[in-house]
Amino acid sequence: MTSSLLSCCLLFLTVCPTDGFLFYMLYRCEFNVTDVNKAEFTYSHYYERKEYVRFSSSLGKFVGFTAYGVKTAERWNNDTTALSKRKADTEGFCRHNAGLWKEGVLSKSVQPSVVLYSSTSSSTSSSGRHPSMLVCSVYDFFPKQIQVSWLRDGQKITSDVTSTEELADGDWYYQVHSELEYTPRSGEKISCVVEHASLDKPLITDWDPSMPESERNKVAIGASGLVLGLILSLAGFIYYKRKARGRILVPTN
Incomplete structure (x- = not known):
């Protein structure tokens, strides 16, 4: 360092x-x-x-x-x-x-916390598809010097990576953000690696491509609303049909 x-x-x-x-x-x-x-x-x-x-x-x-x-x-x-x-x-x-x-x-040091998430990429690959963007955000570490890198299936990625400088929070802590632009492949493993004086060994965070809990909750709420709407619509239709059967038609002169 x-x-x-x-x-x-x-x-x-x-x-x-x-x-x-x-x-x-x-x-x-x-x-x-x-x-x-x-x-x-x-x-x-x-x-x-x-x-x-x-x-x-x-x-x-x-x-x-x-x-x-x-x-x-x-x-x-x-x-x-x-x-x-x-x-x-x-x-x-x-x-x-x-x-x-x-x-x-x-001489003091504070271990960083890492958040790894997916973001939207505005560029388009040669195949015509929009590549994915992974963001590795590292928060609340001290001292300032830190190294953030990426691995794909255990091999270091050296291209399509952009990182910010270490940003001071104003309370002795720092944060840094690294972005990886890539085209997903089936079965691959993407990891964010953080090296810092507070760590005995590199901190490796693997990307989990499954839907985050917050997204699952949104889908569950939307599905529940859709089912409830269908039930109410069906109940209204049945009620209308029953009322129609009991109605007496009076001929006009």
Whole structure:
């Protein structure tokens, strides 16, 4: 699985009254989960939303981005106390918290749930028939990295497959959807395969071509309605015939 680059920020704001000026400081830590000891720490000063001076742990000093920032950086670089404090923040704030983040959050994993269903395909095959579309939807997994593939009779399918990117749900979980367009063949076995860090082995979900329970219920309800309609129609016809037999015809002059 590929590594991830994450960042955490600590923001201090100083807001002045209307028509005043805005000044704030930003602590930022960027790290790769494979090696938090290489985390990059930056400490920046902003004035009117423009960064004018920054400490960078990779450079080990302050750098300025405006005329005032250049003078400020030069002064702080000559101040051993200020420089030592920011270097200490690299370990105390950035790498320490990156380690806690990795241990407490990034090392955790949540197993995905899989829903495999049939959808309608708008394209037409060379034989003139509309091929079928199978959708493998994978929900509520963490971390983000995941692999979804398809098997036909145990062999990996490499064509007619489209997949979305991993989509964030906004609650630390992700979802992804993979579609397979194919022409059904009698006796074949189609499977969706999910590989994820939370799983000891690939999660294989086989496609069951039988009608889903929801569809069976719809058919059952429709059939029941049809039978009931026929019974009511027959009862009405019998009632009408009986009434017709008991009716007395009066000749007209």
